[in-house]
Amino acid sequence: MPQPIETLRGFGVTFKQIFKKPLTQQYPEYKRPLYPRWRGRHRLHRHENGLEKCVGCSLCAAACPADCIRVVAEENTPNKRVSAGERYARIYEINMSRCIFCGYCELACPFDAITLGNEFEISEYSRDDLIYTKDMLLAEPIKRVPIADPAIYDTPVPYYQDHS
């Protein structure tokens, strides 16, 4: 059934939209704040006294569904003590092109050594550069991304249900 009046109303709608402000968020100038528990690039952590938390048990490698973590452990000698346990991870590599950022490695680690941080701007120009070694994972993130206020999200009753 042809409906000319409704069609003309449609034209009015599109015409009015020209004068409304667009909704696009322009990415590099405005970065939308991430949720605090958002799963980004992995980070290996250290204790307060500088020893690494990771003991090379490779539970994370076992838990990984994409099989992208490679752990080779080595004994801690008295001269060279790297981690706080008996062994340390000599080689610890994560293949970022295979990782699905599920967070199972973080859940599997008994020492809280690996967590998923908030960094996501990790593109590279070649596939080989995407295999992150232990040094890269230990390092602080280079680029800071804005993170939303944890208080809003980490309460038992979600903040937004009480405060609109």
Add this chain to the structure above:
Amino acid sequence: MTETWWVSLIKAFIIINLVMVAFAYMTWVERKLLGRMQQRYGPNRAGPFGLLQPIADLVKLLRKEAFYPAAAIDKLYIAMPALAAFTALASFAVIPFGPGWEIHGYFVGGWVLDAPITLILLFALGSVGIYAFMVGGWASESKFSLLGSMRTCAQMVSYEVSLALSVLGVVLMGQSLSLVDIVHKQQDTLWFVGPQIVGFVIFFIAGIAETNRPPFDLPEAETELVAGYHTEYSGMRFGLFSTAEYINMITLSGVGVTLFLGGWDGPWGLGPLWFLLKLSAFLFVFIWLRATLPRLRYDQLMRFGWKVLLPVATINALITALLVVWI
């Protein structure tokens, strides 16, 4: 008054370049306007306000690998985009955008070509343009292209009939087939959009179908036929088809302005400026239609063209003829 040949040549060169620039920035205007109508920005990264976007697109098209299907019929496949662009550009030569001017003793007309039959020349070139789309799709030797080109051809031929008939009323009132004479007649009497409002609406709708613009763009709809007749074309060949489509749109708007809205007519002289303003209004409505209306299904399209538009155009021509003879 006739022009010397080299004045014509220089003017043709300038106008072709201006039309190509207009086509390039027409794509920019379309993308920005469509974006704004859809509550988003158009391109705004390439240069300030995205003004270098057409140039970026041009460089991309030129640098693309120009493969062609092994089964394609070589000469026709390669020649068709050129033919499409050629007919589109050639049609623009007859559109008058200003009265003639006397510069240093030489007469410079506001048009590249003025002949007693320019209106028929326009339709003839349009028909040759249909050949380009049809043969281009067929020479690609691909099912999608063939179907797309058949649909395109059928659609364009059907609506060309209504287009020509809608213009008949204007010809009867303007007593001439030359576009320049029609504009002069409109300057003397009334813009033909008044008495010929039905003809104007039919011309506009048939024009949208002629140029394969939404809502009549089924032949090149991405979701229906991959890309219709230009599926197998890449790089600059596709660019030439795109050129042909947009320049057809600009030419058709120019013809509509000339025939119905008085061409360069307007107060305070400034012929070409009025022409540009009216042309922009037409092109804005083209883009507005693209943003608003969904696509017509093919059978709805054909039914509309033959069963609605053609009878109305015929009756319009008949009534105009009767009135012109008896008044």
